[in-house]
Amino acid sequence: MSPPPARDLAGRRIGLLTASASRLGGGVFEAISAHAELLRGLRTQPVVIALRDAHSADDADRFAGCELHHVGVLGPRMIGFAPQLGKVLDAADLDLLHLHGVWMYPSHAASAWAVRSGRPYVISPHGMLDPWITGRGRWKKALARLGYERRSWHRASAFHALTRQEAADIASETRRQASLVIANPGPEPEPRPMTGRAPMILYLGRIHPKKNLSGLIRAWTMLEQRGLCPPEARLVIAGWGAAEDLAALYHALHGAPSSISFIGPQFGADKARLLAEARFMALPSLSEGLPVAILDAWAAGTPVLMSSECNLPLGFDHGAAIDCGTDSERIASALHRALAMGESEWLGMAHAANRLALGPFSRSAIARQWERAYAALINRNATR
Template sequence: MSSWVSRRNGGVFEAVVAQADILHSLGAVPVVLGIEDEAAAQDGWRIEGIERQLAKPHGPAAIAYAPELRSLLDAAQLDLLHLHGIWQYPVKAAGDWAQRTGKPLVVSPHGMLAPWITSRNAWKKNIARALWEQGAWRKASLFHALTQAETADIAREVPAASTVSIPNAAPPARMSSAASRGPVALYLGRIHEKKNLGGLIAAWVKARDRLPPEASLVIAGWGDNAGIAALEQALPGAAGAGVEFVGTAFGSQKAALFDLARFLVLPSHSEGLPMAVLEAWAEGIPALMSSNCNLPEGFASGAAIDCGTSVDDITAALVDGFTLSDEAWKRMSSAAKSLALGPFSRDAVAQRWEAAYAGLL
């Protein structure tokens, strides 16, 4: 269960899609529950063949209040409930279900307990803690951390929590040719202030004279009105610098962007474990990313360059990346694909989830 079962939920939706696929592969019968929104109909194909139940929303979208979730949960006759994401009404619905049924509840915060997140609109989160979050957290049988950093975040917020650390799974690696890859940096994800797109665009402009003449920065993603407005405000400052916003990209559109990209760039202030990086690695695309992406394996293996979050650091990483020799880039590409085929592969992640679920059941 999550709040929005659509692109509106960003990387959390991608994780839900992958988790449903893993459950199906393990012989379980997954049921996906969430709240109806305008994108749900468009994105239903992502979980085709899996039961999906959506509740009608009531009131402000930020709270994701949907009282119908209670009856949907009961009708689903679940043996275990896995909640993806926090700070909204589905957390209360999940906690109430766990208390009502006595069955296991797994909570995946997806990076939403990171200090950068909890410090934003902290007064709202304090109200949520008091009204429903802490009560539901106490009823959880297991908290799921994507990284060791998130394990520490959970321990700080829920000291008594039992926690397991399992990363997101990369999609299946795809054979792709490096021959057609031009000097394209790709940003793919939500258009949100935590992604630091303003800093990325400013860094691109600053680095532009030291990049290949045909180099371009392609920004693909979706966001709320405030996020899109902030991006559109930043774009005029990059006029003539080869920066393009192409809107949302899914399916064949996303595949086409990956075919062009030499690097995925993600200078985020805060992440859980970004699916966009894992998707890029599965395509053999190295990353220019901040340490806040919580993927130190990328730096250790040579599949990523640390771009930091400041304009100067991102500028330096862009120049370093685009002045690599072809042989050096190919080594990075090979390291990226090795991570997607190894510790972040679906089979490796599925084995860890099978053990975690079996222990609770």
């Protein structure tokens, strides 16, 4: 007799596999941390399995209440070869495995686990199949496709896309149609702002070429040179990144106005304080999946300046965001509008941001979608 269908996920062991369960994972780390918390709310047992890195121990407390396994890596970090990963996956006794991110050894380990266990396997690329990303490091990605990715993509029970645009990118790259389209959940929103804020524009996130920080810095410099920045206006850049990307940022900042500051990584209370003080967050990205930093900003009642590549059109539709594009002239125009905005107009945008955080990106709304999706995959697998 087949087991009864799963109407909820209580007691299920859901594996979250990732190349990095620490700050080095950038937005993917933040998304997995939020997803694990969401799963705890659904009374599952999240089992987080990650490659060990320099900050694994530092950030382990972000997965309190989860089973957490760090697996050692042999050889280059960019490949992530972890010979013990298969054994860890087998011992975890998972009902379903959810891989976060592609192009590294965990893809191979996850698809091999799916064959051995016969259990459902979900892939979330987190924007890593965006054409801007697939166009970089072509030789590495070509080898990965031949070595394990195509096999992994074929074996997956489902793909998960953060947006409809990402679903189209997944279909183009993998030939797999009909991805699950479920957004990342945002944090619990703060009370809506009742007064305006000082003219501080914030960038918060990973330091990486796709974030287009050089374009943002050029745009701010242009405003300064044209006398369009209020005397007290500031551009604050907060984040972390690889050594070569930090070097590129320092190069872009050389000779820039003193009103621009880079303050390094910010977490916890420091991150929350910055979000609560910023008039706008700026993210003129060249490529994104669904940026968690914007959901963080909206939860803090902070509207954003973002490019359409951030894949959050609801922000434009509901008045919580201004389209800044990706070229410096457009970014400068958006910055000027943001800095010149009156209090009543700004409060209207801040309240729109709060409504988005309470509505379509709330944890309860996203949790219901995942509960239905996971239960359907588990039930479908049980009836085969």
